[in-house]
Amino acid sequence: MTDNDSTTAKSREALPLDIAALRADTPGASKVVHFNNAGCGLLATPVLKAMLDHLNLEVEIGGYEASAARADEVRHFYTEVAALINTTAENVAFAGSATHAFATALSAIPFEPGDVILTTRNDFISNQIAFLSLRKRFGVRIVHAPDTPEGGVDVAAMAELMRTHRPRLVSATHIPTNSGLVQPIAEIGRHCRALDLLYLVDACQSVGQYPIDVDEIGCDLLTATCRKFLRGPRGSGFLYVSDRVLRAGYEPLFVDMHGARWTAPDQYQPARTAARFEEWEFPYATVLGCAAAVRYARQVGIDAVARRSPALAGTLRQELAGIPGIRVLDRGRQLGAIVTFTVDGWQPQPFKAALDAQGINSALSLREFAQFDFTDKAVDWCLRLSPHYYNTEEELGRVVAAVAGLRGDRR
Numbered sequence: 554m555t556d557n558d559s560t561t562a563k564s565r566e567a568l569p570l571d572i573a574a575l576r577a578d579t580p581g582a583s584k585v586v587h588f589n590n591a592g593c594g595l596l597a598t599p600v601l602k603a604m605l606d607h608l609n610l611e612v613e614i615g616g617y618e619a620s621a622a623r624a625d626e627v628r629h630f631y632t633e634v635a636a637l638i639n640t641t642a643e644n645v646a647f648a649g650s651a652t653h654a655f656a657t658a659l660s661a662i663p664f665e666p667g668d669v670i671l672t673t674r675n676d677f678i679s680n681q682i683a684f685l686s687l688r689k690r691f692g693v694r695i696v697h698a699p700d701t702p703e704g705g706v707d708v709a710a711m712a713e714l715m716r717t718h719r720p721r722l723v724s725a726t727h728i729p730t731n732s733g734l735v736q737p738i739a740e741i742g743r744h745c746r747a748l749d750l751l752y753l754v755d756a757c758q759s760v761g762q763y764p765i766d767v768d769e770i771g772c773d774l775l776t777a778t779c780r781k782f783l784r785g786p787r788g789s790g791f792l793y794v795s796d797r798v799l800r801a802g803y804e805p806l807f808v809d810m811h812g813a814r815w816t817a818p819d820q821y822q823p824a825r826t827a828a829r830f831e832e833w834e835f836p837y838a839t840v841l842g843c844a845a846a847v848r849y850a851r852q853v854g855i856d857a858v859a860r861r862s863p864a865l866a867g868t869l870r871q872e873l874a875g876i877p878g879i880r881v882l883d884r885g886r887q888l889g890a891i892v893t894f895t896v897d898g899w900q901p902q903p904f905k906a907a908l909d910a911q912g913i914n915s916a917l918s919l920r921e922f923a924q925f926d927f928t929d930k931a932v933d934w935c936l937r938l939s940p941h942y943y944n945t946e947e948e949l950g951r952v953v954a955a956v957a958g959l960r961g962d963r964r
């Protein structure tokens with residue numbers, strides 16, 4: 554089975570999406586052409602309402618009292634995320650960002666000098682910096698698996714590196730921030746499981762875009778943010794912690810009074826569940842907004858989303874590639890809803906600003922976001938467009954026309 558099986562090609566039936574209704578639920582859809590869902594998706598009305606209702610309750614009865622009154626709804630965050638990624642509520646921890654979740658997970662691994670972290674050339678910038686920081690402090694070794702000629706990690710070569718190095722940690726980013734590449738994380742996971750290696754997956758750009766099934770991926774830990782393709786609020790994410798990891802007693806370096814009980818003056822007892830990886834203080838309105846966003850995404854239907862969002866991106870990629878002076882950069886066996894390209898003659902900020910001026914939201918990726926990938930592609934920057942299911946074909950046409958119109962104006 555290829556990784557495509559774990560994402561797009563499942564034989565589940567997906568109903569066609571009612572795009573007009575979904576846009577009516579999305580106040581921003583009538584204000585901007587939002588092609589920056591890989592940055593932050595547009596909030597849907599039920600998500601905004603969940604947050605505002607809670608903030609109003611805090612105003613009326615007090616912050617602690619409001620969270621107590623909404624305890625059942627807060628629990629829905631865990632059950633919704635669990636249903637989204639095929640696990641149980643006890644395996645889910647809330648996090649203020651994916652990066653925080655990732656750092657907390659890393660802090661639970663007792664690295665020793667010489668331990669190997671095996672990763673890919675397309676793992677997220679902050680993850681790579683975290684590995685370098687671990688190298689500086691603990692003397693771990695970082696090994697990057699090579700890519701295939703078509704783009705994306707060479708799984709066979711990575712498996713060989715697993716056998717040679719017996720890494721303390723294998724880490725893979727499902728979809729990088731800087732290109733449309735979808736990495737074969739379930740194929741990597743099968744090798745990790747066969748060799749009983751600890752496997753951490755960054756699913757930031759894929760959650761809400763593709764079905765995510767932690768059992769099928771075979772990961773021990775998985776991190777995600779809620780604000781991107783899940784369309785949740787800013788300042789939210791989650792960490793999945795497998796039973797294997799919980800049973801083995803992994804705990805973050807700093808556990809607080811929520812993650813552990815202080816059982817005697819010189820003892821503490823970590824929580825039995827993934828709550829071990831959380832902190833006591835919670836942004837409750839945000840947590841409730843996340844619960845609403847995940848519920849909304851599941852109601853829309855992740856299978857239908859997984860068909861539409863990457864397909865819109867595929868059309869966009871094809872049309873941009875036909876414009877002289879545009880170089881589309883996405884490479885790999887499977888490509889998702891991120892489109893990246895360069896434009897002859899333009900500097901990054903003025904080009905983005907010119908699209909901003911036409912009401913088109915986009916993002917820039919710079920070389921330092923992707924040291925390996927951009928070196929391989931010999932580029933210093935690219936523009937990133939990331940459509941989602943609620944974008945329309947008409948918007949796509951406007952974006953293509955805008956890029957084509959700017960192409961000649963060198964700046």
Ligand SMILES: Cc1ncc(COP(=O)(O)O)c(C=O)c1O
Pocket residue numbers: 591649650651652653677679726728729730755757758777778779789790
């Ligand atoms: C692939 C990937 N991983 C991790 C992150 C970090 O997420 P957060 O900003 O929630 O920490 C991002 C954000 O762009 C990302 O694209």
